[in-house]
Amino acid sequence: MGTTTGLGLVPLGFENSGPVKTPLLNRTPTYCEVCFWKCAAWAYTDEAGQVIKLIGNDKDPHCFGRLCPRGTGGVGMYSDNDRLKTPLIRTNENGEQTFREATWEEALDLIAKKFKEIGEAHGPESIALLKHGAPGQHLEHLFKAMGSDTIAEPAYAQCRGPRETGFAATFGSWVGSPEPTDIRDTKCLVLIGSHIGENMHNTQVQEMSDAIDNGATIITVDPRFSTAASKSKFWLPIKPSTDIALLLSWMHVLIYEDLYDKKYIEKYATGFQQLKEHVRTFTPEWAYTITTIKPADIRRTAREMANASPSVIVHPGRHVTWYGDDTQRSRAIAILNALLGSWGRRGGFYFKESIKVPKYPHPEYPHPKWGWHELGKEYPMAQMGITTEVIKASIPNPDNPYPVKAWMVAGTNITKSIPNKKLLEEAIESIDFMVVMDTMPMDVTGYADVVLPEATYLERADGIRSATNREPSIAVRLPAAKPRFDSRPGWWVAKQIGERLGLSGYFDYEDYEEVIQWQLEKMGSSLNELERTGVKMFPRKSGSMYLDEEGNHEFDTASGKIELYSQELKNLGFDPMPVFTKHPEPPAGYYRLNYGRAPMHTFSRTANNPNLNDLKDENKLWVNPKVARILDLRSGQEVWLKNQDGIISDFAIKVRVTERIRWDSVYMVHGFGHTNKKLTRAFGKGINDTQMISSVMVDPIMGGTGMRGNFVTILTEDPHKTIEL
Numbered sequence: 001m002g003t004t005t006g007l008g009l010v011p012l013g014f015e016n017s018g019p020v021k022t023p024l025l026n027r028t029p030t031y032c033e034v035c036f037w038k039c040a041a042w043a044y045t046d047e048a049g050q051v052i053k054l055i056g057n058d059k060d061p062h063c064f065g066r067l068c069p070r071g072t073g074g075v076g077m078y079s080d081n082d083r084l085k086t087p088l089i090r091t092n093e094n095g096e097q098t099f100r101e102a103t104w105e106e107a108l109d110l111i112a113k114k115f116k117e118i119g120e121a122h123g124p125e126s127i128a129l130l131k132h133g134a135p136g137q138h139l140e141h142l143f144k145a146m147g148s149d150t151i152a153e154p155a156y157a158q159c160r161g162p163r164e165t166g167f168a169a170t171f172g173s174w175v176g177s178p179e180p181t182d183i184r185d186t187k188c189l190v191l192i193g194s195h196i197g198e199n200m201h202n203t204q205v206q207e208m209s210d211a212i213d214n215g216a217t218i219i220t221v222d223p224r225f226s227t228a229a230s231k232s233k234f235w236l237p238i239k240p241s242t243d244i245a246l247l248l249s250w251m252h253v254l255i256y257e258d259l260y261d262k263k264y265i266e267k268y269a270t271g272f273q274q275l276k277e278h279v280r281t282f283t284p285e286w287a288y289t290i291t292t293i294k295p296a297d298i299r300r301t302a303r304e305m306a307n308a309s310p311s312v313i314v315h316p317g318r319h320v321t322w323y324g325d326d327t328q329r330s331r332a333i334a335i336l337n338a339l340l341g342s343w344g345r346r347g348g349f350y351f352k353e354s355i356k357v358p359k360y361p362h363p364e365y366p367h368p369k370w371g372w373h374e375l376g377k378e379y380p381m382a383q384m385g386i387t388t389e390v391i392k393a394s395i396p397n398p399d400n401p402y403p404v405k406a407w408m409v410a411g412t413n414i415t416k417s418i419p420n421k422k423l424l425e426e427a428i429e430s431i432d433f434m435v436v437m438d439t440m441p442m443d444v445t446g447y448a449d450v451v452l453p454e455a456t457y458l459e460r461a462d463g464i465r466s467a468t469n470r471e472p473s474i475a476v477r478l479p480a481a482k483p484r485f486d487s488r489p490g491w492w493v494a495k496q497i498g499e500r501l502g503l504s505g506y507f508d509y510e511d512y513e514e515v516i517q518w519q520l521e522k523m524g525s526s527l528n529e530l531e532r533t534g535v536k537m538f539p540r541k542s543g544s545m546y547l548d549e550e551g552n553h554e555f556d557t558a559s560g561k562i563e564l565y566s567q568e569l570k571n572l573g574f575d576p577m578p579v580f581t582k583h584p585e586p587p588a589g590y591y592r593l594n595y596g597r598a599p600m601h602t603f604s605r606t607a608n609n610p611n612l613n614d615l616k617d618e619n620k621l622w623v624n625p626k627v628a629r630i631l632d633l634r635s636g637q638e639v640w641l642k643n644q645d646g647i648i649s650d651f652a653i654k655v656r657v658t659e660r661i662r663w664d665s666v667y668m669v670h671g672f673g674h675t676n677k678k679l680t681r682a683f684g685k686g687i688n689d690t691q692m693i694s695s696v697m698v699d700p701i702m703g704g705t706g707m708r709g710n711f712v713t714i715l716t717e718d719p720h721k722t723i724e725l
């Protein structure tokens with residue numbers, strides 16, 4: 001990478017070169033938005049002001065100077081000519097619904113008018129924000145200023161929520177992002193349906209690779225031979241939906257073979273005797289009949305973990321909304337970590353820390369009469385808005401005291417992240433008004449009344465990144481290039497709508513860089529400093545990253561201890577310790593639909609990115625050779641899918657015959673099968689797994705939507721073929 005001249009002008013890649021003439025490139029600090037690991041980077045622009053290259057920031061603890069392939073391909077988000085180019089307003093032409101191009105003035109005036117009308121008629125609480133990422137933060141500020149707390153993001157109830165609730169109920173702390181997993185120093189890493197390597201969360205991958213080089217044991221539990229499984233000493237190809245049985249059985253071995261960390265449990269935990277009694281009968285022989293994992297393998301892997309204790313991590317996973325008992329499965333993972341003494345120990349989980357970014361001054365937010373809490377009241381341990389509850393509240397129901405009437409959707413393609421398309425479409429049909437803000441014509445834009453083209457992360461400033469890590473750090477994102485087309489930054493959109501609603505006091509700045517500058521100065525730094533460094537580290541203030549073995553430690557639970565037995569869950573009417581529940585199995589001729597990630601893509605947002613689409617432009621259906629023999633399938637053959645509810649995939653998918661998947665399941669990478677023709681590279685390529693997910697098992701504790709209980713049959717004839725008579 002180039003070196004700075006102090007002015008941001010860098011001859012790139014020729015630091016040691018001779019007299020080669022090189023163009024001078026300008027560099028601007030940013031943090032990546034291709035996924036939400038938020039690696040700090042330098043965006044290099046040429047003399048014409050075009051972004052041409054992204055390189056990781058050496059100082060950043062989220063990436064250590066190395067972006068993942070997707071992050072490097074982030075330039076494609078900026079250069080993609082399929083981007084949304086101008087605001088669009090839904091209109092009716094000759095009886096047909098279509099969009100017309102509009103000016104920003106028109107679009108923003110219309111949004112403000114509708115929000116005002118709906119707010120006056122039903123209260124501002126009836127306007128909901130569904131969001132993801134940095135633009136969502138600016139809109140969250142707008143919504144709170146409007147008096148609406150009806151805010152949700154699929155990242156909670158469709159992804160990480162159960163693990164946060166499960167770990168909080170055990171250790172009194174969320175896992176959070178980045179996860180405080182001390183992978184670099186671990187001796188044993190256990191991955192349960194977690195695909196580090198395919199799920200390219202940068203530092204986790206880098207640290208896992210270092211841990212393998214240092215001789216760490218990897219144990220992977222997965223019905224699929226994933227990339228992580230290929231690096232593992234043990235691959236346990238578990239029967240899907242039976243993970244809790246395996247976890248209980250591992251607890252049984254640790255406790256009844258006296259392998260657990262006795263001193264740690266005595267000092268820090270409560271409920272051990274109840275747990276011991278609870279798992280008494282959950283022997284490996286019991287688990288074998290459920291999981292198909294041999295008892296000897298269960299014992300051997302439990303002993304391997306115990307040998308590495310406390311430098312062992314049973315990874316909490318990330319996308320954990322599988323079978324509706326996901327909080328309890330996450331609890332089981334947390335309890336297993338407690339038995340191994342890994343929470344607060346080197347090579348296990350470190351105590352994370354972040355630095356607080358001062359709030360830019362604004363008037364107090366009004367107090368909404370209701371919001372996400374009330375919508376999710378059926379789920380007593382929900383800690384954030386549940387997107388599906390917002391969706392349900394949008395469908396008219398005389399018994400619903402909290403009706404939602406309008407949506408603003410920002411940075412999340414809900415048609416690909418929310419299961420049960422029928423319910424989603426019914427809700428969209430029912431609401432009075434819908435705005436979508438995105439950089440790309442994602443499928444969800446097709447449902448909007450107004451579409452706003454957002455500038456990409458390389459063209460805008462956003463809030464200061466401050467995430468938990470071993471040491472606190474901040475990173476800034478400043479605009480590296482002018483917004484292409486007629487796109488605008490999210491902060492500007494929020495301010496414009498706010499001002500039209502008479503909320504100017506909440507947006508007392510001309511440019512978001514003023515906010516950043518003010519915050520940095522309050523933190524003892526300056527915009528000038530961060531323009532030069534991109535990242536700033538701060539010393540820890542909360543003490544050691546690990547437990548002080550001599551001292552005492554109070555956990556943030558009701559008892560102050562690690563709760564192996566949860567009185568809180570018991571009081572709420574839930575099992576105080578995890579239990580195994582049998583889940584439905586595929587009917588004859590059907591296979592369980594499993595889905596996951598590819599290292600070069602993030603959900604559906606990158607499928608059309610020219611750089612990343614070049615690397616992978618479609619998903620494939622992994623099919624076991626036994627199934628291929630029965631159905632006479634060969635690799636490369638196009639097939640369609642039909643699920644248990646008769647839903648047929650819009651498009652075809654190519655078969656990949658492989659031993660790497662169990663015979664009772666099929667697998668595909670999530671995020672393909674786009675239906676918007678304006679995504680010229682991604683349209684019609686592969687199958688959208690979410691389309692096939694119509695059965696949802698809801699977690700009664702926190703409202704997560706379990707999505708792994710869907711079964712598909714494979715169609716070899718095109719079901720959409722019209723027969724000419």
Ligand code: SF4
Binds near residue numbers: 063067
């Ligand atoms: S992990 Fe990759 S895609 Fe995600 S923020 Fe980092 S560089 Fe970007």
